[in-house]
Amino acid sequence: MPRFSVVVPAHKVQGFLRVCLESVLDQSYGDLELLAVDDCSPDASGAIIDELAARDARLRPLHLPRTGGPGPARNAGAAHADGDYLLFLDGDDLLAPGALAAIDARLRESGDPEVLLFGHERADIWERVSPRDDELSLSGPFAAFPAAWNRAVRRDFWQLLPGFGDGPYEDLPLAYDMLLAAAPGRVACLDRVCVIWRERRRGSFTTTPGRQHFAVLARYDEVFAALGPGPGAAAPSSSNAGRADAAGPGQTTGPGPGHASLVGTAHAVVYRAMADRLLEVLDDPRRIAPADRAEFFREAARSLRRHRPPGYAAPPGPEGVRLRTAVAGSYGAYRALELGAKAARTLGGRKNTAARKAYAQYYRTQLRRPVDENLVVYGAYWNRGVSCNPAAVYRKARELAPHLHGVWVVNRKDREAVPEGVDCVEVNSRRYWEVLARAKYLVNNANFTGEVIKRPEQVYLQTHHGTPLKHMGMDLRAHPAAGKSISFTRLLGHADQWDFSVSANQHSTEIWERVYPSDYETLPAGYPRNDAFFAATADDVRRLRAALGIQPGSIAILYAPTHRDYQRDFVPPLDLARLARExxxxxxxxxxxxxxxxxxxxxxxxxxxxxxxxxxxxxELCLASDALLTDYSSLMFDYANLDRPILVHAADWDTYRAARGVYFDLTAEPPGLVLEDEAGIAAAFRSGAWDAPAPTALRAAFRSRFCPYDDGRAAERIVRRVLLGEPGLLPVLPLPERTVAPSPRQVAPAGSPPPDHAVSVLPDAAE
Structure with missing residues (x-):
C-alpha cells in the first residue's frame, strides 16, 4: 500500500497535463500512486494519461464514460485509491519539487493527523508569483485557501466525508467540512509551498465568464451553515473551540466531530476569506460578465451582511474601504471607488509612457466597411514571400474554393520573387491596410506587420512553420538570448486573434496550447507544405535533382543547420571543406x-x-536529397515523412540546450545517427551505417511520434474546415497505408540525362 495517492482530474488540459503528471512522478519521494482521471475529455488528455501510464506503473489511468466535472472526477479517483493519504491536484497545476518528502516528514512529526494543510503559490502566464493566499504560520488551518489541492487527507478519514459536489466551486464547502469533522488534535499545518497553482489566461473555469460563478454565493451559505451562528450566539462547547485559527505550524487543532459552531476569531478568518473571494470574483471580467456585475454585487453584499460576525471590524487601508463599501450595498459607490482607483493608475502610467500613435485614418475607414466574404489574405515568414504552409493552403483553395480570391502580403524587397499571376500587396501600403481590414480570412505562419485589429467577423488561421524542439512563445522569457527582442504582451495579443491553430502532431498541440494560451481551436490536420512529399513521383525526383545539378548516382546530403540565438552571423557548425574531402x-x-x-x-x-x-x-530540396544532415532544425520533423535517413550533428547540444531551452533530449530520442564531427559523419556514409537497420528503427519511432497526421491531404482538410466551413476534419490515412515519394536511389537509373529546363514539383501558384 503506497503512502500517497495523488488524484488528478483531467478535462481539456492537454497543453498542461503532461508536465502536471510528471511533476508528481518526478518527486524525490517515490512511495506513491498517481490516479489520473480522464473526465471524458474531448482533447488528447486521455491519450496523454495512457502514454505516461505505459512508462510508469505508478500511474493508474481511469477513463470516465461521461463528463461529470472536477468534483465527481476527484471522487472517482479517490474511490480507486489505495494510499494512506489522498492528495488532489488539478490537471493544469504542479506539485512543487520535494513536496511529497516534506509532506511525509511533517505527517510523521505530527503523528499522522487526519488532515495536513500546506501552502501554495499562484503563478500567471508571466510566471509572476502572487502573494500567498494562506499564511499558515500566522493564522492556522482556517486561513488556508478553501481548495481541494492544498491538503493531504487520511484515506480512512476521507471515507467518512460526503465527497466533492458536482457543481461550480464544488471544493469550497468540503474544504471547511473536513476541518470541522476532524477529531480534536487531528489537523496539522505545513508552512511550505507544495503546490503551484497555474492561472491560465483562457480555457479554465475561472477564465470563462457566465452566471455559473453566482454559485460561489450559495457555497459560502453552506459553509456558514456548517460553522453555526457565530461567536456571539453561544459559548464554546469544548476546550478546543476557538483555537482553530490560532495554531501555528506543528500544532494540531480542530473542534471535533459533530461540533455545531466555530467560535472566536476563526469565524472572522473565514468571513474575511469569503469577502476577499467574492470581491475577487466580482472584479474579474473573466468570470462575471459586465451585464451581470450589478446583480452579483447586490447578492454578494447581502451575503456579506448576513454572515458578518458581531463586532467584526474591516481591515485598515484600501481593502477595508472596499469591504465597507460592498457591505453598504451601493453598487454606484463601489463602482465609483473602482473607477477612481483605475484613473489613478492610468494617470500614473502616462507620466512614463508616451501615448500610442493613432492608426492611420485610412485604416480606420476601411475597418468600417463590410467584410469581403470572398477575400483571403496570406502571409509567410514575416512577409518573405509565397511559401510554407500558407502557400499550400493557397494552392488547395484555388482548386477547391475558386470563388475565394487570395492576396499575399510581402516586403518590398521580396516582391520580385512572387510567382507571376499571384496577387500581392506590399507591407504598410494603402492596399495592405485595406485588405487586412476587409478580408474574411487571414492565413499566416507567423504574424502580420503592424497593429492589426482583427474584426469579429474575420477568421484567422495560424499554420505555424515547424514542430517545436526548441522553446517557443511564452517559454522564451527564461532565455534572454532568444527572447530579448520579443514583446510578450504583443505575442499574447496576437495569439488572442487566432481562431484556428494547425498542429502536425500531439507534441506540437500540447506545446502550442501552453505557450500561446488563448481560445483558438486546434486543428490536428498535419502540415500542408508536407503534402508535396506524397504527391511527387519518380519523374519529379529525377527532374529536381537534375535541375540542381546533382550528378546521376551521387548521394545528395541536404545540410540544414539551425540558427543560434547567440550568434549574429552564419558560421557553419561543420567544416564543410573537410567534410567534402572526407x-x-x-x-x-x-x-x-x-x-x-x-x-x-x-x-x-x-x-x-x-x-x-x-x-x-x-x-523540393528534401525530395531531391538522399539524406538530411542537421543539428537542431525543425526540418527533421518534416523530412521524417519521406522515411529517408536523418543524421544529427550534435557537437554543441549542451550549449544549445542551455541557451535556447528544448522540450526533449534529441540525443536520447533521435531520428537516426547522432554524430560529433566531420570524420564520424563521413565514416557513416562511406560504411553504409547512415542507412543501416539501427538508425532505420530510430527513424521509424521518430516518424510514428511526429508524423501522425501528414498523409498528403493536410491542405484539403484545412481548406474544407476553415475556408469552406465544413464540419470536422477528413480522416487521416494510417501510417502504414501512406505512399510517399520514392527516394533518389529507387528512381535514378545510372546516366539519366538532365532535363533542358528547371521543373518544379509543386503546382505553380498562378495555376
Whole structure:
C-alpha cells in the first residue's frame, strides 16, 4: 500500500497535463500512486494519461464514460485509491519539487493527523508569483485557501466525508467540512509551498465568464451553515473551540466531530476569506460578465451582511474601504471607488509612457466597411514571400474554393520573387491596410506587420512553420538570448486573434496550447507544405535533382543547420571543406542556411558543396536529397515523412540546450545517427551505417511520434474546415497505408540525362 495517492482530474488540459503528471512522478519521494482521471475529455488528455501510464506503473489511468466535472472526477479517483493519504491536484497545476518528502516528514512529526494543510503559490502566464493566499504560520488551518489541492487527507478519514459536489466551486464547502469533522488534535499545518497553482489566461473555469460563478454565493451559505451562528450566539462547547485559527505550524487543532459552531476569531478568518473571494470574483471580467456585475454585487453584499460576525471590524487601508463599501450595498459607490482607483493608475502610467500613435485614418475607414466574404489574405515568414504552409493552403483553395480570391502580403524587397499571376500587396501600403481590414480570412505562419485589429467577423488561421524542439512563445522569457527582442504582451495579443491553430502532431498541440494560451481551436490536420512529399513521383525526383545539378548516382546530403540565438552571423557548425574531402567522390552537400542569416553569408564554398539557401522551396530540396544532415532544425520533423535517413550533428547540444531551452533530449530520442564531427559523419556514409537497420528503427519511432497526421491531404482538410466551413476534419490515412515519394536511389537509373529546363514539383501558384 503506497503512502500517497495523488488524484488528478483531467478535462481539456492537454497543453498542461503532461508536465502536471510528471511533476508528481518526478518527486524525490517515490512511495506513491498517481490516479489520473480522464473526465471524458474531448482533447488528447486521455491519450496523454495512457502514454505516461505505459512508462510508469505508478500511474493508474481511469477513463470516465461521461463528463461529470472536477468534483465527481476527484471522487472517482479517490474511490480507486489505495494510499494512506489522498492528495488532489488539478490537471493544469504542479506539485512543487520535494513536496511529497516534506509532506511525509511533517505527517510523521505530527503523528499522522487526519488532515495536513500546506501552502501554495499562484503563478500567471508571466510566471509572476502572487502573494500567498494562506499564511499558515500566522493564522492556522482556517486561513488556508478553501481548495481541494492544498491538503493531504487520511484515506480512512476521507471515507467518512460526503465527497466533492458536482457543481461550480464544488471544493469550497468540503474544504471547511473536513476541518470541522476532524477529531480534536487531528489537523496539522505545513508552512511550505507544495503546490503551484497555474492561472491560465483562457480555457479554465475561472477564465470563462457566465452566471455559473453566482454559485460561489450559495457555497459560502453552506459553509456558514456548517460553522453555526457565530461567536456571539453561544459559548464554546469544548476546550478546543476557538483555537482553530490560532495554531501555528506543528500544532494540531480542530473542534471535533459533530461540533455545531466555530467560535472566536476563526469565524472572522473565514468571513474575511469569503469577502476577499467574492470581491475577487466580482472584479474579474473573466468570470462575471459586465451585464451581470450589478446583480452579483447586490447578492454578494447581502451575503456579506448576513454572515458578518458581531463586532467584526474591516481591515485598515484600501481593502477595508472596499469591504465597507460592498457591505453598504451601493453598487454606484463601489463602482465609483473602482473607477477612481483605475484613473489613478492610468494617470500614473502616462507620466512614463508616451501615448500610442493613432492608426492611420485610412485604416480606420476601411475597418468600417463590410467584410469581403470572398477575400483571403496570406502571409509567410514575416512577409518573405509565397511559401510554407500558407502557400499550400493557397494552392488547395484555388482548386477547391475558386470563388475565394487570395492576396499575399510581402516586403518590398521580396516582391520580385512572387510567382507571376499571384496577387500581392506590399507591407504598410494603402492596399495592405485595406485588405487586412476587409478580408474574411487571414492565413499566416507567423504574424502580420503592424497593429492589426482583427474584426469579429474575420477568421484567422495560424499554420505555424515547424514542430517545436526548441522553446517557443511564452517559454522564451527564461532565455534572454532568444527572447530579448520579443514583446510578450504583443505575442499574447496576437495569439488572442487566432481562431484556428494547425498542429502536425500531439507534441506540437500540447506545446502550442501552453505557450500561446488563448481560445483558438486546434486543428490536428498535419502540415500542408508536407503534402508535396506524397504527391511527387519518380519523374519529379529525377527532374529536381537534375535541375540542381546533382550528378546521376551521387548521394545528395541536404545540410540544414539551425540558427543560434547567440550568434549574429552564419558560421557553419561543420567544416564543410573537410567534410567534402572526407566524403570523397560520389557525394554532394546541399547547404541550406537558415533564412535568418540570408544567402549572402554562404559565399566561397568548397568543391562538392552547393549553396541552395536561396532556393524557393525547401520541400523540393528534401525530395531531391538522399539524406538530411542537421543539428537542431525543425526540418527533421518534416523530412521524417519521406522515411529517408536523418543524421544529427550534435557537437554543441549542451550549449544549445542551455541557451535556447528544448522540450526533449534529441540525443536520447533521435531520428537516426547522432554524430560529433566531420570524420564520424563521413565514416557513416562511406560504411553504409547512415542507412543501416539501427538508425532505420530510430527513424521509424521518430516518424510514428511526429508524423501522425501528414498523409498528403493536410491542405484539403484545412481548406474544407476553415475556408469552406465544413464540419470536422477528413480522416487521416494510417501510417502504414501512406505512399510517399520514392527516394533518389529507387528512381535514378545510372546516366539519366538532365532535363533542358528547371521543373518544379509543386503546382505553380498562378495555376
Amino acid at each position: 566524403l570523397g567522390p560520389g557525394h554532394v552537400i546541399l547547404l541550406r542556411a537558415h533564412y535568418f542569416y540570408g544567402a549572402a553569408r554562404t559565399a566561397g564554398l568548397p568543391e562538392g558543396v552547393l549553396d541552395v539557401s536561396a532556393h524557393p522551396s525547401v520541400e
